Amino acid sequence: MADAVSTPLREEKVAVIGSGLIGRSWCMLFACAGYKVSLYDVDPEQVSRALDDIRVQLEKLQEEGLPRGTLSAQQQLDRISPVGSVKDCLQGAFYIQECVPERLELKQQVWAELDSQVSGDVILASSSSALLPSLISEKLSNRSRFIVVHPTNPPFYAPLVELIPAPWTAEDVVPTTRTLMDCIGQDPIVLNREIDGFVLNRIQYAIMGEGWRLIRDGIVSVADLDRVMSSGLGVRYAFVGPFETAYLNADGFVSYCDRYRDMIYRVQRSAGDPELMDGDTMERVQSGMEQVAGPVSELDSRRQWRDRRLLGLAKLKRDLSEK
Numbered sequence: 001m002a003d004a005v006s007t008p009l010r011e012e013k014v015a016v017i018g019s020g021l022i023g024r025s026w027c028m029l030f031a032c033a034g035y036k037v038s039l040y041d042v043d044p045e046q047v048s049r050a051l052d053d054i055r056v057q058l059e060k061l062q063e064e065g066l067p068r069g070t071l072s073a074q075q076q077l078d079r080i081s082p083v084g085s086v087k088d089c090l091q092g093a094f095y096i097q098e099c100v101p102e103r104l105e106l107k108q109q110v111w112a113e114l115d116s117q118v119s120g121d122v123i124l125a126s127s128s129s130a131l132l133p134s135l136i137s138e139k140l141s142n143r144s145r146f147i148v149v150h151p152t153n154p155p156f157y158a159p160l161v162e163l164i165p166a167p168w169t170a171e172d173v174v175p176t177t178r179t180l181m182d183c184i185g186q187d188p189i190v191l192n193r194e195i196d197g198f199v200l201n202r203i204q205y206a207i208m209g210e211g212w213r214l215i216r217d218g219i220v221s222v223a224d225l226d227r228v229m230s231s232g233l234g235v236r237y238a239f240v241g242p243f244e245t246a247y248l249n250a251d252g253f254v255s256y257c258d259r260y261r262d263m264i265y266r267v268q269r270s271a272g273d274p275e276l277m278d279g280d281t282m283e284r285v286q287s288g289m290e291q292v293a294g295p296v297s298e299l300d301s302r303r304q305w306r307d308r309r310l311l312g313l314a315k316l317k318r319d320l321s322e323k
């Protein structure tokens, strides 16, 4: 959560393209930090739904005494303007955050349109989860301004943002974007070069792959596998990552390697090949999750349950002055 220092009402404007789950989160993050935000979606009803949802979320945060920054819910809402065209959205913006669905052809098409309407130093940021920035931006005339800025879902409670430049991204784009992310209370990391899946999803998919094999082979139930994270690894990962864990679990990292490298290597070598997630194991995970998280028809209440806990964790981290 951003520190409760006085939040300035800034004159600079951010353009958000796409008002789904991620677009509305970006709107809140920029508005909470005092930026003006223009929101465009190809489906105008989506924009209305997004504004309703943002209002509910901001008011709830205010009621619970957990707003980001010092602006009231109404002041934050007033920073967000729905617009009916791409042109109006981009007008005067210093930064564009694109949040359209994760399909390469669609992203390329949307960026071709945005590219034809921008000039100067505007930063062109995509929220893509895994598409390589070079593939999205290779044909853009302003491709030196392009970068992927990948948030963690839900961005309002999980501040990590991955910054992934394309090979042709200009030198100033990463530091400027990093400063902007710091300013809105997010926690940016920088990839030195692009790689499929970036870092967060590569790690997430490695965990999922091993979990899949353990469930497939009948070693552990679906519910117990998830508890390895929620009651075990995840608890400490909320504060220290795997390498700091290792560093602390011995007398430094060299000592950890001396003690455990052979065992770790043996176990790592025993992991199987990746498998397409399908068939009987997929059905078992689905029914296991129905037991844990309830039926698909009631996912909203489980999401609210999750978000309340993430909010509590964010509050704890804020009280401890940690991101």
Ligand SMILES: NC(=O)c1ccc[n+]([C@@H]2O[C@H](COP(=O)([O-])OP(=O)(O)OC[C@H]3O[C@@H](n4cnc5c(N)ncnc54)[C@H](O)[C@@H]3O)[C@@H](O)[C@H]2O)c1
Pocket: 017, 018, 019, 020, 021, 022, 023, 040, 041, 042, 043, 046, 098, 099, 100, 101, 102, 103, 110, 127, 128, 129, 130, 150, 151, 152, 153
């Ligand atoms: N959902 C996540 O967990 C998550 C996390 C991190 C990043 N992302 C990435 O963020 C991006 C958006 O994901 P989302 O979950 O918000 O998707 P979403 O489907 O919830 O929202 C996408 C929005 O884009 C709009 N849209 C479609 N075509 C458009 C166009 N041509 N112009 C303007 N708007 C258009 C849709 O109407 C919709 O409102 C994707 O690239 C996704 O990979 C998602």
